[in-house]
Amino acid sequence: ITDINRDRFLNKKVPNDIDVIVIGSGIGGLSCAGYLSRIGKRCLVLEQHYIAGGCTHAFVEHGYEFDTGIHYVGNIEKRKKLLDLISETPIEWDKMGSDNNYIYDEICIGDKDPKIYNFRAGKENFINDLVLKFPDEQSAIEEYVRLCVEVSKKDLFFNLKITKPKWLSYLINYFYSDSFFKMNNKTALEIVQGLTLNKDLQAVLLSQFGDYGHTPSKTSFFLHASIANHYFEGGWYPRGGSSEIAKQIIPIIEKTGGRVLVGKAVDSIIIENGKAAGVFVNIGLNENNEKIQIPIYAPTIISGCGVLNTYNKLLPKEVISKNVKL
Secondary structure, eight states, X not given: OOOGGGOBOOGGGSOSSOSEEXXXXXXXXXXXXXXXXXXXXXXXXXXXXSSSSGGGOEEEETTEEEESXXXXXXXXXXXXXXXXXXXXXXXXXXXXXXXXXXXXXXXXXXXXXXXXEEEESSHHHHHHHHHHHOGGGHHHHHHHHHHHHHHHOOHHHHHHTTOSSHHHHHHHHHHHOHHHHHHHTSBHHHHHHHHOOOHHHHHHHTGGGGGTTSOGGGSBXXXXXXXXXXXXXXXXXXXXXXXXXXXXXXXHHHHTTOEEXXXXXXXXXXXXXXXXXXXXXXXXXXXXXXXXXXXXXXXXXXXXXXXXXXXIIISOGGXXXXXXXX
């Protein structure tokens, strides 16, 4: 029996009367298809990899399972409500560190005889534990936590991005998002250096930069604060492994006659009369070593494989606006 997240592409598996084609089965593509399926849309999700799920999938090597992307998730109470809407069976999340006071990050500063700093779940624990290590820096530590929480609460800014008319969005942002723009234009390093001169404390407070993949000197404090605040109450891991996320979303897509098919790449998006009308799927090579492409049509085409892939690989150059700068 094939795992539901490893359903190999065959032309005969493509559903009839597709409402939406989603390119890419990462969490963005699967979530989009899941929510559309909840309102009755028939979705076909196409994935070139051998397994669906993007960075939520896992692989087994020498008898051990490894995650490709999700290692821990914070603020699960908020996110679980949204994920449960598109999960056949609600995913259970286990809080990390039950045997060590719910430590979600261990920070090591220095190569020889490194100093160890543990981040425990709970803002008060975070503050109190660091004050024990840096008794003269209590005000700096408290202000850091306060700033991380304040800067992270910027749902208004992102909600306004889809507000119509656009002039109203700009007007509201001008009056209510000033602090967001201010913090977004300062790096994480700048803010933390302004709070404390203690180099060890600076290193500890900036230590989670691995979660956003760039150095604190080149990352906005908004992004850094969002990560720190995300984990203040602890980290959670999906019971059964991260691949459970895709395995629970796919049945929702299938309930309306949709399908998630893997193993074949979308070569390009079909444009007709100035609109996306379908996709060409590469199913292999013929005897002359030429690509065999089959067209699949739907009223709505959604690309979930990233802006650069969409514009550089999938769309014909002639339909891309000169205003789009890649």
